[in-house]
Amino acid sequence: MTAAASSRLRRPGLGTPVIIVGALLLVAVCLFPFVWMGLSSIKQLNELYTIPPRWWPDNPTLANYYKVLFQSRIPRYFLNSVIISVGSTGLALILAIFAANGFARFRFRGRSFWQAFILVGQLLPTAAIIVPLFITLKVLGLVNTYWGLILVYMIITLPLSVWMLTSYFKAIPIELEEAAIIDGASRVGILFRITLPLSMPGIVAVLVYAFITTWNEFIFALCFATDSTVKTLPIGLAEFSTEFNTDWGAIMAASMVMTIPIALLFLVFQKLFVGGLTAGATKG
Amino acid sequence: MRSNAGFVFVLPALIVLFMLIAYPVAYTGVLSVTNEQGQFTGLQNFADVLRPRVTTQALWNTLWWVGGSIVFQVILGVAAAILLNQNFVGRAIVRSIALIPWVIPGIVAATTWAWMFHTEFGIINHMLTGVGALDEPIGWLTRGNTVLPAMIAINVWKLFPFVAIMVLAGLQSIPQELYEAARVDGASYWDEVRHIMLPQIRPVITAVTLLLVIWALNSITIIYAITKGGPANRTLITPIQIFRLAFENVEFNQAAALSVMFFGIVMIIVFIYIRALANQPGDNQ
Secondary structure, three states, X not given: OHHHHHHHHOOOOOOHHHHHHHHHHHHHHHHHHHHHHHHHHOOOHHHHOOOXXXXXXXXXXXXXXXXXXXXXXXXXXXXXXXXXXXHHHHHHHHHHHHHHHHHHHOEXXXXXXXXXXXXXXXXXXXXXXXXXXXXXXXXXXXXXXXXHHHHHOHHHHHHXXXXXXXHHHHOOOHHHHHHHHHOOOOHHHHHHHHHHHHOHHHHXXXXXXXXXXXXXXXXXXXXXXXXXXXXXXXXXHHHHHHHOOOOHHHHHHHHHHHHHHHHHHHHHHHHHHHHHHHHHHHHO | XXXXXXXXXXXXXXXXXXXXXXXXXXXXXXXHOEOOOOOEOOOHHHHHHHOOHHHHHHHHHHHHHHHHHHHHHHHHHHHHHHHHOOOOOOHHHHXXXXXXHHHOOHHHHHHXXXXXXXXXOOHHHHHHHHOOOOOOOOOOOOOHHHHHHHHHHHHXXXXXXXXXXXXXXXXXXXXXXXXXXXXXXXOOHHHHHHHHHHHHOHHHHHHHHHHHHHHHHHOOHXXXXXXXXXXXXXXXXXXXXXXXXXXXXXOHHHHXXXXXXXHHHHHHHHHHHXXXXXXXXXXXX
């Protein structure tokens, strides 16, 4: 049979119809909620509340966006979210760079123990430590401050950042650093002049990961930021759905405002982001 | 290079994590055996928190929530990964799109799906009655027997892309020789899936499942934002119960006692899993 000969040349696979149907189904399932969110956000009230629901708005409107951007606290929460996410991403990156350098380039007593300790942080049930964290932050006067949330977010960003960067640093040939040592460079000098420039993809992956996780975080923000001067967007959105209980158009517009920055950030950097994440997972 | 310089580099991160993890964990232990005045009360808080029927109910709900979420996340994630491992035009775009549910905030997923599940104006009821799958609209989020499955569906939608991307990375690292050897033996595509792909990605699936268990146990967002644990505690899972005990009833000590038990159970699961993970390489049957 000719099939035997051609299978050497061509890998067998799923049939083309299966691939087409599967891919369309996958795209539809993943995108439909966003399409519906977008459509709902430009509908007027009377078009939102019709039975049966209507697919396309007859009179598209931007009134819902106007309400979100000019008549609610969402812009302020957006600012808070940016400050807290940038702050905790920066802090996590600095701490992770030094820690990953230590883990990747040195042998010291208890190294594997401390590496495991850092990873356990990623596996911790957050609900179990909310109460003592709250009390600790209260004693330190950090409840309802930017610093409180920035610090607490180290729990969710630092472990994976250290893990990802360690695997990136390990991949850099050690000969480069040895040559620099012979030339009299210091350890910190090597880190900043050789290791970091060579691991930019890893750095970007860590930045995007940390930013997305902190931008999306809900529970810690709900517990530790109850004042509107520090509330973040996720809390704002939850509040919004209680406050404007029946105004689903405005709620969907607020959801769009919150989704677009993070979706753009992800789509721009997705190759580096996914590469860094899967590298950390499959090598780790 | 052997020196203590390495520890100096690692120290700042360790101090921060120690302060934020080790200390709170220890402090939870102290809170769980004392009362509001800080006097030692033995196991009183544990007894108080275990007495109401709602605690047992929350535990069962948690088991359903975690189990239901993970089974479907893994099945759909592996299926999507096998699909995305094929070469076809537009694969890169499909892969990017498939990841979006995982990247967007949990609260956005919660509100959008709550609107889609809306009894009268929701698109889901409209579509299901339209094709004749339902005779009349269902109150998905208000009926006791549909609300937890609806929550699980949202969680599955949110996280199966993560499984897909991890399993896809595993599939792409399978050595080409394995496929070639199978093809010499005349294996069909489904033989390859069963005898090469699935066994080779088992370690990835095990590792990802551990993460999914932890995330499901931590994920308060979707349920809290939509039902806050209702109706009639049908979606109350233990993490939400802890949260409500602490911040709505202001029973910090009872919440701490529940936290200790929850923490213990989670750590046992993690331990069993890590053991299973460590034993895995080598047993290729």
